[in-house]
Amino acid sequence: MDIQAIAGLLQASLDPSQNRQAEQSLKAQEAQPNFSLALLQITASDAFPATTRLASALFFKNFVRRSWVDEEGNHKLPQNEVATIKSELIGLMVKVPSSIQAQLGDAISVIADSDFWQRWDTLVDDLVARLTPDNAQVNNGVLTVAHSIFRRWEPLFRSDDLYTEINHVLSKFAHPLLQIWQSTDSLIEQNQGNAEVLKQQFGTLDLILKLVYDLSTHDMPPQFEENLSAIAGLLQKYLTYDNPVLRTSDDDEAGPLETVRAGVFRVLVQYARMYSEEFDSHIETFIGTSWNFLTGLGPEAKNDVVVSRALEFLTIVVGMGKYASQFNDAAVLGQVVENVVIPNLSLRESDIETFEDEPIEFIRRDLEGSDEDTRRRGATNFLRKLMEQFEKLVTEIVMRYTNHFLAEYAKDRKGSWKAKDTAVHLFSSIAAKGVATSAKGVLSVNTNVDVIDFFQKHIAEDLVATDVQPLLKVDAIKYLYIFRSILNAQQWQAAFPLLVQHLNSDHYVVYTYAAIAVDRALYLTSEEGGQKQPTIPRSTVVPLAKDLLQHLFSLITKDTKPEKVQENEFLIKCVMRVLIVLREDVVGVLDMVMGSLVGITKVIRHNPSNPGFCYYHFESLGALIRFAGPTQPERIEAGLFGPLTEILSADVEEFRPYIFQLLAAMVDTNPSSELSPAFQQLVAPVLNPGLWESRGNVPALARCLGNMLPKAASQIAAAGQLEQVLVIFQKLVSSKTYEVYAMDLIETVVTSFPPAALETYWTSILQLMFTRLSNSKTETFTLRFVRFYHLVSAHIEKGLGADFFIKVADSVQENIFTQVYIGIVLPETQKLSRPADRKTAVISLTRTLADSEAFVERYAKRGWTITCQALLQLLINPPVPQTGDDVLEERDVEDLSFGAAFTQLNTCRQPAKDAWPEVQDVKAWVGQTLREADQRHAGRIGRFVGEKLGEQERAALQAVMA
Numbered sequence: 029m030d031i032q033a034i035a036g037l038l039q040a041s042l043d044p045s046q047n048r049q050a051e052q053s054l055k056a057q058e059a060q061p062n063f064s065l066a067l068l069q070i071t072a073s074d075a076f077p078a079t080t081r082l083a084s085a086l087f088f089k090n091f092v093r094r095s096w097v098d099e100e101g102n103h104k105l106p107q108n109e110v111a112t113i114k115s116e117l118i119g120l121m122v123k124v125p126s127s128i129q130a131q132l133g134d135a136i137s138v139i140a141d142s143d144f145w146q147r148w149d150t151l152v153d154d155l156v157a158r159l160t161p162d163n164a165q166v167n168n169g170v171l172t173v174a175h176s177i178f179r180r181w182e183p184l185f186r187s188d189d190l191y192t193e194i195n196h197v198l199s200k201f202a203h204p205l206l207q208i209w210q211s212t213d214s215l216i217e218q219n220q221g222n223a224e225v226l227k228q229q230f231g232t233l234d235l236i237l238k239l240v241y242d243l244s245t246h247d248m249p250p251q252f253e254e255n256l257s258a259i260a261g262l263l264q265k266y267l268t269y270d271n272p273v274l275r276t277s278d279d280d281e282a283g284p285l286e287t288v289r290a291g292v293f294r295v296l297v298q299y300a301r302m303y304s305e306e307f308d309s310h311i312e313t314f315i316g317t318s319w320n321f322l323t324g325l326g327p328e329a330k331n332d333v334v335v336s337r338a339l340e341f342l343t344i345v346v347g348m349g350k351y352a353s354q355f356n357d358a359a360v361l362g363q364v365v366e367n368v369v370i371p372n373l374s375l376r377e378s379d380i381e382t383f384e385d386e387p388i389e390f391i392r393r394d395l396e397g398s399d400e401d402t403r404r405r406g407a408t409n410f411l412r413k414l415m416e417q418f419e420k421l422v423t424e425i426v427m428r429y430t431n432h433f434l435a436e437y438a439k440d441r442k443g444s445w446k447a448k449d450t451a452v453h454l455f456s457s458i459a460a461k462g463v464a465t466s467a468k469g470v471l472s473v474n475t476n477v478d479v480i481d482f483f484q485k486h487i488a489e490d491l492v493a494t495d496v497q498p499l500l501k502v503d504a505i506k507y508l509y510i511f512r513s514i515l516n517a518q519q520w521q522a523a524f525p526l527l528v529q530h531l532n533s534d535h536y537v538v539y540t541y542a543a544i545a546v547d548r549a550l551y552l553t554s555e556e557g558g559q560k561q562p563t564i565p566r567s568t569v570v571p572l573a574k575d576l577l578q579h580l581f582s583l584i585t586k587d588t589k590p591e592k593v594q595e596n597e598f599l600i601k602c603v604m605r606v607l608i609v610l611r612e613d614v615v616g617v618l619d620m621v622m623g624s625l626v627g628i629t630k631v632i633r634h635n636p637s638n639p640g641f642c643y644y645h646f647e648s649l650g651a652l653i654r655f656a657g658p659t660q661p662e663r664i665e666a667g668l669f670g671p672l673t674e675i676l677s678a679d680v681e682e683f684r685p686y687i688f689q690l691l692a693a694m695v696d697t698n699p700s701s702e703l704s705p706a707f708q709q710l711v712a713p714v715l716n717p718g719l720w721e722s723r724g725n726v727p728a729l730a731r732c733l734g735n736m737l738p739k740a741a742s743q744i745a746a747a748g749q750l751e752q753v754l755v756i757f758q759k760l761v762s763s764k765t766y767e768v769y770a771m772d773l774i775e776t777v778v779t780s781f782p783p784a785a786l787e788t789y790w791t792s793i794l795q796l797m798f799t800r801l802s803n804s805k806t807e808t809f810t811l812r813f814v815r816f817y818h819l820v821s822a823h824i825e826k827g828l829g830a831d832f833f834i835k836v837a838d839s840v841q842e843n844i845f846t847q848v849y850i851g852i853v854l855p856e857t858q859k860l861s862r863p864a865d866r867k868t869a870v871i872s873l874t875r876t877l878a879d880s881e882a883f884v885e886r887y888a889k890r891g892w893t894i895t896c897q898a899l900l901q902l903l904i905n906p907p908v909p910q911t912g913d914d915v916l917e918e919r920d921v922e923d924l925s926f927g928a929a930f931t932q933l934n935t936c937r938q939p940a941k942d943a944w945p946e947v948q949d950v951k952a953w954v955g956q957t958l959r960e961a962d963q964r965h966a967g968r969i970g971r972f973v974g975e976k977l978g979e980q981e982r983a984a985l986q987a988v989m990a
Contacts, residue, residue, distance in 0.1 A: 029060060029061075029062050029063065029065075029066045031066055031069055031070060034054070034057065034063075034066050034067070034070065034084075035070050035076055035080050035084070037050045037053050037054050038050075038054070038070065038080050038083040038084050038087060039077070039079070039080050039083065041054065041083055041087070042079060042083055052679075054087060058091060058094075058095060061106065061109070062109060063091075064088065064091060064092070064095075064105065064109060064113060065109065065112060065113070067084050067085075067087060067088040067091065068084075068088060068113070068116060068117070068120060070084040071084045071085045071088060071120065071124065071128060071132070072120050072123070072124070078125070081124070081128060082127055082128055082131070085124075085128045085131035085132055085135075086131050088131070088132070088135055089131045089132070089134045089135040089138070092135045092138050092139060093138050096138060096139060096142060097142045099723070099763045099764065099765035099766070100763065100764065100765075101142055113139070114139070114143075114148055114150075114151075117132065117135070117136055117139075118136070118151075118154050118155065118158065118170070118173060119158075120132065121133065121136070121169050121172070121173055122158055122165070122166045122169030122170055123169070124169075126168070129168075129169055129172055130172070133172045133173055133175075133176040134176060136173050136176055136177065137176040137177055137180065140176075140177040140180070141180065144177060144193070145193050145196050145197070149196075151177075152196070152197055152200045152201050153200060155170050155173060155174055155201070156200055156201060156204045158170050159204055159208055161211050162211070162215060164225075164228035164229055164231065164232050165228070167208060167232050168228075168231055168232055168235060171208075171232065171235035171236065171238075171239060172235060174201065174239055174242075175235060175238045175239055175242060178197065178239065178242035178243060179238070179242050181193075181194060181242065181245050181246060182242070182245040186246065190246070191246070194243075194246060194247075197243070198243065198249050198250075198251060201243075202243065202249050202251035202252065203251055205236065205239055205240070205243070206251065206252075206255060206258075206259075208232070208236060209233075209236050209262060212229050212232045212233055212236065213262060213265075215229050216229050216230075216233075220271060220273075221273060222273075223273040223274070226271065226273060226274055226284070227274070227284055230274065230284035230285075230287070230288055231284070233266065233288050233291075234284075234287050234288055234291050237288065237291035237292060237294070237295055238291065240252070240259070240295050241291075241294055241295050241298055244295075244298060244299070244302070244303075245298075248299075248302075248303045248306055253306060256306065256307070256310070257310075260307075260310040260313070263292050263295060263296065263314075264313055264314065264317065266288050266289070266292055267289055267292045267293070267314070267317050267321075268317060269285070269288075270285065271285075276330070278330065279328040279329060279330055279378075280328070280329045280330060280378070281330055282330045282331075282333060282334075283330065286330050286331060286333070286334055289321075289334045290333040290334050290337055290401075293318075293334065293337035293338055293340070293341055294337060296314055296337075296341050297337060297340050297341050297344060300341060300344045300345060300348075301344050304348060308350075311345065311348075311351070312351075314341065315342070315345055315351065315354075318338040318341050318342050319342075319368075321334065321335065321338045322335065322338055322339065322342075322367075322368045322372070323367050323368065327371070327376045327377075327378070328378075329376075329378045332401060332402065332403055333401040335372060335403050335406065336401045336402055336403055336405065336406035337401065337406075338406075339368075339372065339403070339406030339407060339409065339410045340406055340409070340410075342410055343406075343409050343410045343413045346410070346413045346414055346417060347413055347416075347417075352417045355414060355417070355418070356417070356418055356421075358421060358425065361414065361418070361421060361422060361425050362425055364414070365411070365425055365426060365429060366429070368407070368410070369407045369410065369411050369454075370429065370450065370454070372403040372404065372406060372407035373403075373404055373407040373408065373411075373450060373453050373454065373457070374446065374449075374450045375446050375449055375450070375499070380499070383498075383499060383537055387535075387536035387537045387540070388536075388540075388595055388596060390537055391537055391540055391541070391544075391598070394506075395506075395541075395544065404453065407457075408453070408456075408457045411426070411454075411457045411458065412457060412458070412460070412461075415458055415461075415474070419474065419476065420476060422458065423458055423474060423476040423477060426454050426455075426457070426458045427455075427458075427477070429451075429454060430451045430454045430455050431451075433447040433448065433450050433451035433454070434447070434448065434451045434486065437451065445497040445499070445500055448486075448500060448503075449499055449500060449503055451486075452486070452487070452500075452503045452504075452507065453503070455477070455482055456507060456510060456511075458474055458477065459473050459474050459477050459479050459482070459511070460473060460474075460510060460511070461473055461474055464510065467548075467551065468512065468513040468552065469509060469510050469511060469512045469513050469548065470510055470511055470513065470514065471513055473511070473514060479511050479514050480514070480515070480519070483507065483508075483511070483515075487503075487504045487507045487508075488504075488523075490503065490504035491504045491505070491508075491523070491526045491527075491530075492526065498533070498535040498537065498538050499537075501530065501533070501535070501538045502537055502538055502541050505527065505530060505538070505541040505542055505544075505545050506541060506545075508523055508527065508545055508549075509541070509544060509545045509548060512545075512548055512549060512552060513552070516554075517554055517563050520549060520552070520563050520564060521564065521568065523549075524546075524549055524564050524568065527542050527545050527546050527549065528542070528546060528572060528576060530542035531543060531546070531576070531579055531580065531583070532579065539583060540596060540598050540599065543580065543583075543598050543599050543601075543602035544598045544601075544602070546602050546605070546606075547598070547601050547602045547604075547605040549563065549564055550562070550564055550569065550605045550606065550608075550609050551605060552564070562609070564609075566609055566610070566611070566613070569606065569609050569610065570610065570613050570616075573606060573610055573613070573616070573617055574616070574617050574620065576606060577603060577606055577607075577617060577620070577621055577624075578620065578624075580599055580600075580602055580603050580606075581603070581624040581628075583596075583599055584596065584599050584600060584603075584628065585624075585627070585628065585631075588631065590631050590632050590634045590635040590637070591635060591637050591638075593628060593631050593632055594632045594636070594637060594638040594641035594642065594645075595638065595641070596641070597638060597640035597641040597643075597644055600628075600641055600644040600645050600648060601640075601644040603644075603648050604644045604647045604648040604651060604935075607621065607648055607651035607652060607655070608651050608935070610655070611655045612655050612656075612659070614651070614652060614655045614656050615655075615656050615659060615660055618652070618656050618660060618663060618664075618667075619663070619667070621648075621652060622652060622663075622664075622667040622668065623667070625645065625648055625649050625652065626667065626668065626671045628645060629645070629649075629671060629672075629675065630671065632645070633675050633678065633680045633683060636680065636682045636683065642682065642683070642686070643931060643933075646683075646686040646687075646689075646690065646933055647933055647934065647935050648935075649668070649690055650689070650690060650693060650933045650934075650935030650936040651935045652664070652668075653668070653690060653693045653694055653697055653935075653936070654693060654697060654935050654936070657693065657694060657696075657697025657698060658697050658698075658699060661694075661697065661698040661699065661700065661704075664694060664697075664698075665694060665698075665704060665706060665707075668690070668694065669691075669694070669706050669707075672687045672690060672691060673687075673691075673710070675687060676713075681722070681724075684719075684722070684724065684725055684728070685724045685725055685727070685728045685930045685931065686728070686931070686933065687728075688714075688725065688728035688729050688731070688732045689728045689731060689732070689932075689933045689936040690933070690936060691707075691710065691732050692728065692731040692732040692734075692735045692936065693933075693935075693936040694707075695707060695732070695735040695736055695739065696735045696938065700739070701739060702739050702740075703736060703739045703740045703743070707736065707739075707740075708740065708743060710736070711736060711740055711743070711744060711747075711749065712749070714729060714732055714733050714736070715733070715749060715752040715753065715756065717755070717756070717759075720756060720759065720760075723765075723930070724930045725930075726760070726766055726769055726930070727769060727930045727932075728930065730760070730766075730769035730770075730772055730773055731772075731938065733753070733756070733773065734772055734773055734776045737753070737776045737777060737780045738776065738779070738780045741780040741781050741785075745781060745785045750777075750781065750785060750786075750789075751789075753773070753777060754777070754789055754792070754793070756773065757770050757773050757774050757777070757793075757796075758792075758796060760773065761774075761796050761797070761800060762796075762800070764804065764806055764809070767800070767806065767808060767809045767812065768808060768812065771809075771812040771813075771815070771816060774793065774816065775815075775816060775819055778816075778819065778820060778823075778828070779819070779823065779826070779943075782826070782827070783826065783827040783828065783832075790836045790839075791836060791839045791840055794836055794837055794840050795840050797813055797816070798837075798840060798841070798844065798848070800813075801813060801848075801852065810852060810856055811856060811859060811860065813852065814852065814853050814856045814857055814859075814860065814869075815860065815865050815868065815869075817833060817853050817872070818853075818857070818865075818868045818869045818871075818872035818873075819868055819872075819943075820832065820833050821833055821872035821873075821875065821876060822868055822871040822872040822875060822944075824875055824879065829875065829876075829879070829880070830872070830875070830876040830880045830882065830883065831880050831881055831882050833845070834882050834886075846887070849891075850894070854894060854895070854898045857869050857873075857898055857902070858898070858901055858902070863907035863908060864907070864940060864941075864942060864943065866902060866907040867907040867942075867943075867944055867947065867950060868943060868944070869902060870899065870902050870903070870906070870907065870950055870954060871944060871947065871953075873895055873896075873898055873899040873902070874899060874953075874954045874957050874958065875957070876895055877892065877895055877896055877899065877958065877961075877969070878957055878958055878960075878961035878969070879961060879964075879965075883895060884968070892972055892976055893976045893977065896976070896977060896981065896985065897981060899954070900981060900984050900985060900988075903950070903951060903954065903984075903988065906950040906951050907950055908950075951988055954988055955988045955989045955990065958985075958988070958989050959989055962989075969989075973985055973986065973989075
């Protein structure tokens with residue numbers, strides 16, 4: 029392995045003009061033996077520039093993500109390479125600079141995800157062995173690794189395996205962690221005047237606090253419970269610890285003191301919330317300390333996290349009946365509101381600077397809750413918790429202050445505009461009750477105040493006036509946004525045009541908030557006569573659509589740099605919502621919208637950096653295809669096919685899963701029964717095995733190929749490409765991760781190709797399925813196999829049917845059908861839940877009873893009887909035809925990620941299709957089919973009913989046949 033050549037490519041990958049080519053060259057070397065070890069050598073060596081070493085660590089991390097294990101959890105690298113990486117990685121990490129440590133820590137976390145602890149049971153011992161009494165750099169490396177692994181536990185559900193792993197770690201790691209905490213405390217005491225040592229030890233202390241939190245996410249470790257008084261003492265000590273040499277002059281960035289205090293509060297919040305019983309005797313001490321912080325710390329941004337977590341701690345404490353009584357007094361609550369709530373709810377100069385200089389950051393902090401650590405949110409939550417306990421008293425006190433600030437504003441509207449901002453936030457904090465939902469905002473309000481009256485008297489004027497301070501405009505729009513479900517349809521129809529007008533604002537935050545509110549307003553529905561109706565009727569939106577969309581596109585593309593175009597996902601989400609509301613009326617603005625979206629795609633493909641923007645962007649394209657595709661397929665294809673396939677050939681990995689979904693939707697919505705010439709050219713690339721290697725591609729590729737097959741079956745058969753399709757099925761069906769896509773694909777193959785085309789492959793197809801059922805059966809695969817059986821059994825008009833399936837099964841293994849049918853098909857049939865699947869099963873079983881010769885002769889003894897029993901069971905609740913539900917569900921953008929992940933586009937979801945539209949009344953169809961079969965076979969069905977069924981079953985079937 030040429031280390032110098034790899035290092036050269038890593039260096040080139042940092043140059044924007046060469047990075048794409050360099051990364052492709054590096055990926056081409058990944059399959060070579062010991063490539064991963066070469067990366068680690070470069071990372072470890074001082075002979076290479078720091079930038080090359082960092083690039084190597086980063087590439088190693090991403091290589092491990094891609095190449096450590098396959099879908100089944102088996103190692104993809106040779107075992108000797110796996111063992112070497114595990115034995116070298118920890119030692120390397122503790123020696124390298126902190127920027128590289130972070131990348132290697134992530135890589136260790138990825139490895140631990142699959143291997144810890146059973147396949148890497150030496151890891152904790154290795155970590156503990158490297159801890160030292162006084163070397164901060166080594167300790168920090170070890171603790172960083174530990175944190176990168178143990179933090180994985182927090183979101184996981186309780187399970188025996190998880191608790192076994194946690195106990196394994198605690199038995200080896202908890203006591204050494206407490207010892208390091210004690211020795212770190214001693215070193216801090218001994219080095220009060222040594223800034224360099226103190227900073228390093230505070231770095232260690234920060235990591236210790238993170239690990240105390242990690243190890244306590246599911247249960248309080250017994251080792252901590254035994255030492256709880258000592259732990260509480262250390263938490264209190266470092267909450268109040270101060271030292272001039274650790275203070276920073278920077279008002280914006282948190283220094284060592286602020287970082288550690290925030291870490292202490294994070295543990296306190298966790299212990300108060302989860303272990304209040306065990307921690308109860310210590311809580312009182314921290315209430316006083318929190319109070320002193322909240323009344324003593326200044327408004328500097330560096331204190332924001334500490335203040336918001338102190339507020340969160342007090343919010344939890346107020347929720348405990350025992351301590352809430354301390355606040356049940358008008359004078360105390362007045363002090364709380366005046367000294368804690370109002371200072372932390374009010375705008376600061378730093379907020380106004382963020383509003384002006386980093387508007388998107390202001391919006392995300394203010395709106396999404398993506399950054400929970402804001403003072404304003406902490407103060408709001410604290411106030412709401414107080415209101416839960418003492419609603420009337422808190423409402424009276426807060427309204428007194430609200431009216432005071434409104435009066436201040438009335439005296440001097442220009443100079444005292446901040447007073448109104450405070451008033452609006454105070455009122456909103458006590459008016460809203462419960463948790464706001466992302467779909468509908470606040471659903472319940474404080475009955476002691478009038479939300480609509482406040483809107484009409486104080487908010488509406490700021491929506492209408494032109495000379496209002498921009499932040500008050502934002503407050504007014506946000507008020508509408510928060511209380512959107514409280515306004516009725518008439519009030520909304522008056523407010524909506526004002527919102528649309530604010531998209532014309534020159535202020536970034538104002539027009540973005542307007543877009544956010546327009547999106548949510550268009551999503552709102554109200555119940556009318558048992559039907560959901562949009563609060564803003566479609567007829568209101570259609571005349572505005574062209575100007576509205578053009579304006580949104582001009583805001584998105586105001587700055588043409590890729591990172592600026594995709595900076596504001598709220599604007600493109602509003603575009604998506606307007607297109608979904610327009611539905612078929614999108615045809616009126618099709619060319620303008622399509623041209624704008626294609627233009628944006630061409631810009632952002634050069635540097636996809638905002639997953640949220642990209643997701644809503646592709647949803648917008650999906651909406652265009654979904655609603656214009658059925659009537660304008662040629663225009664859609666002419667406008668989109670070229671640009672989308674161009675991006676595929678440019679290999680923009682993050683976009684491929686989206687683009688295959690869009691192409692699949694274009695095929696699906698096109699009413700033609702044949703593929704267009706352009707799409708015919710796409711068949712061969714889609715069958716390229718290389719494309720199916722990427723996890724993120726598989727669901728979208730399977731959908732794309734599945735939609736193309738029915739329209740291209742004759743072309744694929746003529747070109748000899750059917751075998752390539754079946755090779756893909758073979759690859760997918762062997763994996764539990766992809767089994768659903770495998771079965772989707774084979775069902776489409778069976779219903780699209782004539783039996784003669786598949787004749788030589790049927791035995792292999794069933795062989796693969798039977799192997800899965802005997803070697804690695806899953807519940808999902810079992811049900812999909814049962815669904816597949818019924819599909820084949822039902823389609824007698826295609827030359828298939830139960831007898832056909834039996835013949836093929838026998839060619840795999842003699843008499844295997846009996847055990848498969850009795851052991852799997854019949855019992856599992858009753859578990860089919862989708863109406864379409866149950867309907868197929870009814871048709872399959874009915875046609876078997878009606879016409880199968882094997883069930884008359886070969887399985888005469890019990891086969892007909894048990895089949896009939898299964899059919900009657902399905903008919904107890906006969907499947908009813910599905911109604912076309914065209915509601916598009918929301919997705920939370922926080923759930924989205926890039927690269928290997930597949931993200932489903934809701935606008936491209938395959939609508940539920942009925943394979944048997946001619947069968948509407950299922951029971952009536954069964955009766956008619958069996959009566960006709962009885963005539964065809966000279967009364968055979970009637971005879972079997974008499975001979976093979978018990979009294980109740982006979983009566984039930986005769987009722988159906990009557």
